Amino acid sequence: MLKLDKVSKTYKTGDKALHHACFEVPAGQVVGLIGPSGAGKSTLIRCINRLVEPSSGSIQLGDTELTGLNRRELRRARRRIGMIFQEYALVERLTVMENVLSGRLGYLPAWRSYFRKFTGDDIAQAFSLLDKVGLADYADKRADALSGGQRQRVGIARALEQNPELLLVDEPTASLDPKTSRQIMRLIRSACQERNLPAIINIHDVLLAQQFSDRIIGLRAGEIVFDGPPDALTDDVLTTIYGDEDWTQLRGENGSGDQGEDASGVDLMESA
Numbered sequence: 001m002l003k004l005d006k007v008s009k010t011y012k013t014g015d016k017a018l019h020h021a022c023f024e025v026p027a028g029q030v031v032g033l034i035g036p037s038g039a040g041k042s043t044l045i046r047c048i049n050r051l052v053e054p055s056s057g058s059i060q061l062g063d064t065e066l067t068g069l070n071r072r073e074l075r076r077a078r079r080r081i082g083m084i085f086q087e088y089a090l091v092e093r094l095t096v097m098e099n100v101l102s103g104r105l106g107y108l109p110a111w112r113s114y115f116r117k118f119t120g121d122d123i124a125q126a127f128s129l130l131d132k133v134g135l136a137d138y139a140d141k142r143a144d145a146l147s148g149g150q151r152q153r154v155g156i157a158r159a160l161e162q163n164p165e166l167l168l169v170d171e172p173t174a175s176l177d178p179k180t181s182r183q184i185m186r187l188i189r190s191a192c193q194e195r196n197l198p199a200i201i202n203i204h205d206v207l208l209a210q211q212f213s214d215r216i217i218g219l220r221a222g223e224i225v226f227d228g229p230p231d232a233l234t235d236d237v238l239t240t241i242y243g244d245e246d247w248t249q250l251r252g253e254n255g256s257g258d259q260g261e262d263a264s265g266v267d268l269m270e271s272a
């Protein structure tokens with residue numbers, strides 16, 4: 001479980017990016033983090049793994065208080081947090097398998113990590129994950145030979161290879177077309193359900209967030225202004241988060257046929 005208590009961040013420039021964020025994410029829950037540009041979504045995600053140092057507040061992952069950790073302890077704690085990025089963050093010249101296995105690097109003793117000596121279990125798990133994300137035949141392909149959707153599948157497999165306790169996902173679909181975006185969200189959600197893994201997904205697309213999250217947290221100017229189930233995102237709530245807009249028309253334009261899908265049990269092997 002993840003617990004944030006009064007987490008705030010003021011950057012050196014004086015920008016107050018986050019103010020007193022408080023929430024808990026239980027095992028298995030997928031949280032869609034929404035809000036306008038500059039609302040503090042990335043800051044919130046980055047405070048959790050301390051890529052950004054919070055100015056104050058407490059962040060607990062299980063029994064570990066993340067804010068007080070020294071560099072070495074933080075390295076160990078980060079092994080427990082899988083990250084999925086908008087731009088995939090793969091090593092382009094390495095193979096798909098090598099990229100997935102890099103999820104285990106934090107677990108290897110230094111000499112094994114230097115020589116990239118992974119265990120048989122690590123390799124077996126990587127094959128199984130590649131199969132799960134529909135890339136069983138791509139293990140030996142170089143990452144730079146893949147499409148965006150395929151790269152993001154590698155990113156998901158790499159994060160899961162860590163056997164994380166928490167997934168932090170930063171705009172996973174921002175560079176992808178609508179169909180591929182849905183496939184990627186479906187894959188993340190199904191992995192969380194299978195592993196009882198909590199996730200926080202920073203996502204701009206409100207409809208995708210609604211469709212594939214168990215819960216929505218809405219940020220505006222660094223404050224949490226909504227925290228509730230996806231179907232409670234009424235036009236009034238959206239206006240509170242984003243300001244005035246014709247939400248009915250927007251839903252009509254973007255939402256045809258996409259509403260109400262049960263994300264579980266959908267074929268994950270649809271090609272990317």
Ligand SMILES: Nc1ncnc2c1ncn2[C@@H]1O[C@H](COP(=O)(O)OP(=O)(O)OP(=O)(O)O)[C@@H](O)[C@H]1O
Nearest residue numbers: 011013015017035036037038039040041042043044
């Ligand atoms: N490194 C930084 N230094 C100073 N200010 C920053 C820094 N990073 C973000 N900010 C400011 O903090 C606020 C929140 O930014 P953040 O990137 O967290 O928002 P966001 O909701 O993720 O936006 P977007 O959706 O556009 O990525 C903004 O006012 C931004 O200008």
